[in-house]
Amino acid sequence: MRESIPAAGDVSRETSGRLSAYAVLLRKWNPAINLVARSTLDDLQTRHFDDSAQLFALCPPDARHWVDLGSGAGFPGLVIAILAADSVSDLRVTLVESDQRKATFLRTVCRDLGLATTNVIDTRIELAEPQGADVLSARALAPLPRLLDYAERHLAPGGTALFPKGARFADEIDAALASWRFDVQNHPSKTDPQAVVLKLGGIARV
Numbered sequence: 001m002r003e004s005i006p007a008a009g010d011v012s013r014e015t016s017g018r019l020s021a022y023a024v025l026l027r028k029w030n031p032a033i034n035l036v037a038r039s040t041l042d043d044l045q046t047r048h049f050d051d052s053a054q055l056f057a058l059c060p061p062d063a064r065h066w067v068d069l070g071s072g073a074g075f076p077g078l079v080i081a082i083l084a085a086d087s088v089s090d091l092r093v094t095l096v097e098s099d100q101r102k103a104t105f106l107r108t109v110c111r112d113l114g115l116a117t118t119n120v121i122d123t124r125i126e127l128a129e130p131q132g133a134d135v136l137s138a139r140a141l142a143p144l145p146r147l148l149d150y151a152e153r154h155l156a157p158g159g160t161a162l163f164p165k166g167a168r169f170a171d172e173i174d175a176a177l178a179s180w181r182f183d184v185q186n187h188p189s190k191t192d193p194q195a196v197v198l199k200l201g202g203i204a205r206v
């Protein structure tokens with residue numbers, strides 16, 4: 001089956017082809033290793049592809065290394081890697097996923113799609129070598145205070161964190177401010193009226 005999944009905004013034929021090939025692999029592997037909830041397979045584009053692609057527009061132009069934590073089936077990190085492969089930037093992407101079967105899936109997609117500058121680390125975030133990321137992302141991984149612990153390990157000084165969050169994002173920010181200071185912008189989600197993408201900079205422990 002040929003998928004037709006362009007990301008949000010205009011993308012080249014090559015990028016559109018890679019996104020379609022990724023979707024085909026996802027559907028093929030999903031019954032065996034439960035990459036995404038079956039209920040979301042009917043709306044892969046909005047729930048996963050567009051939801052991931054919106055983060056790419058928030059990437060600082062001088063970023064060189066994007067690290068996605070707890071990538072699972074590759075959201076948002078693999079979509080970012082596909083979009084970056086077609087951009088003028090030299091962005092390389094690292095996906096951290098401790099589930100070995102999911103990490104194998106991520107590596108297979110990278111190989112089949114020719115994503116030569118995307119790397120998969122199949123260890124726990126807490127144990128992985130510090131990554132010095134310019135941009136750190138994590139979707140559906142952990143509450144904000146724990147994400148900031150991860151950012152302390154893996155984000156370069158002055159780096160940017162992008163965390164999609166649900167309707168209770170303000171409570172998470174309040175909880176995090178007990179131990180951290182940071183600048184935060186709330187970008188409304190383009191796929192869910194209740195959700196936002198939090199863009200954090202200047203992260204430091206109080």
Ligand SMILES: C[S@@+](CC[C@H](N)C(=O)[O-])C[C@H]1O[C@@H](n2cnc3c(N)ncnc32)[C@H](O)[C@@H]1O
Binds near residue numbers: 073076102
């Ligand atoms: C709920 S899923 C979200 C996956 C993906 N980010 C998404 O939004 O579709 C969380 C993923 O993070 C991985 N994970 C959870 N804790 C982790 C850790 N400490 N280190 C590495 N991966 C972790 C899990 O294996 C799982 O694939």
